[in-house]
Amino acid sequence: MLVKGEDLGIERGGRWLIRHVDLEIHRGEIVTLIGPNGSGKSTTARLATGVWRPDEGRVRRAAGLTIGYVPQKLSIDRTLPLTVERLMRLTSRREAAAVERALERTGIGHLRRAEVQNLSGGEFQRALLARAIVGEPDLLVLDEPVQGVDFSGQVAIYDLIGQIRDETGCGVLLISHDLHIVMASTDTVLCLNGHVCCAGAPRSVANDPEYLKLFGDRAAGTLAVYRHQHDHSHLPDGRIQHPDGTITEGHDDDHAHRPDPGGHGVGG
Numbered sequence: 300m301l302v303k304g305e306d307l308g309i310e311r312g313g314r315w316l317i318r319h320v321d322l323e324i325h326r327g328e329i330v331t332l333i334g335p336n337g338s339g340k341s342t343t344a345r346l347a348t349g350v351w352r353p354d355e356g357r358v359r360r361a362a363g364l365t366i367g368y369v370p371q372k373l374s375i376d377r378t379l380p381l382t383v384e385r386l387m388r389l390t391s392r393r394e395a396a397a398v399e400r401a402l403e404r405t406g407i408g409h410l411r412r413a414e415v416q417n418l419s420g421g422e423f424q425r426a427l428l429a430r431a432i433v434g435e436p437d438l439l440v441l442d443e444p445v446q447g448v449d450f451s452g453q454v455a456i457y458d459l460i461g462q463i464r465d466e467t468g469c470g471v472l473l474i475s476h477d478l479h480i481v482m483a484s485t486d487t488v489l490c491l492n493g494h495v496c497c498a499g500a501p502r503s504v505a506n507d508p509e510y511l512k513l514f515g516d517r518a519a520g521t522l523a524v525y526r527h528q529h530d531h532s533h534l535p536d537g538r539i540q541h542p543d544g545t546i547t548e549g550h551d552d553d554h555a556h557r558p559d560p561g562g563h564g565v566g567g
């Protein structure tokens with residue numbers, strides 16, 4: 300267990316931002332927080348990491364837990380001259396070799412000396428991810444790590460996060476708005492709306508009436524995609540076997556809309 304929060308509540312200005320939230324993150328597990336704007340996702344992440352203390356409930360963290368963080372907003376002016384290398388060391392001292400490894404790991408080793416202001420949306424997010432993993436943390440906390448990234452770039456970044464998890468065994472607490480990707484690349488989903496509406500494996504959350512109520516048509520869409528992904532198997536020769544046993548030729552466009560960046564986390 301890396302982090303365990305029980306019955307968490309936090310009050311600001313006479314209002315409960317979240318209440319009765321339970322959360323548990325294990326080594327090697329990707330836990331994703333979803334929910335509408337203002338539903339308490341970032342607040343929950345702040346409590347989990349200890350940036351804020353809960354007014355109710357308690358949080359336990361593994362002894363000596365180290366955390367790498369990609370914030371939702373970075374308080375740097377992206378128009379100021381700043382190289383990627385310096386961005387990596389802005390808030391903590393890091394060995395040059397560790398910085399280089401992290402940049403290589405996130406696929407932007409060649410951009411070490413590039414100006415941050417010239418990076419594309421995807422490159423910038425990769426730089427933030429690199430910055431979060433330099434210290435090889437036990438837990439990665441990623442608050443909307445694909446902002447400003449186009450769809451295929453998002454899939455690639457989620458795929459990368461899954462690879463980092465596989466290689467390092469770190470736990471990941473993710474905040475995401477993309478229900479499709481979340482359902483495909485997460486172990487556990489926590490659906491928030493000031494409280495926990497529903498939680499569990501993506502499959503069970505996608506079928507939960509609370510989830511469907513909260514996200515309406517968007518949820519119905521995820522469910523369709525989710526069922527589509529999991530109602531058949533892919534044979535080694537590329538053909539597709541359906542639940543009734545029939546086999547059809549696999550077509551590339553069959554999965555054109557499929558967001559699964561590599562099948563991390565969800566069992567078939």
Ligand SMILES: Nc1ncnc2c1ncn2[C@@H]1O[C@H](COP(=O)(O)OP(=O)(O)OP(=O)(O)O)[C@@H](O)[C@H]1O
Pocket residue numbers: 311312316334335336337338339340341342343
């Ligand atoms: N320091 C604070 N003082 C008072 N209220 C706050 C504070 N920080 C956040 N809130 C309020 O808490 C609620 C939850 O905010 P939070 O940022 O956790 O939501 P979120 O689910 O991450 O939203 P989004 O998807 O828009 O990022 C919001 O109504 C927000 O206005």
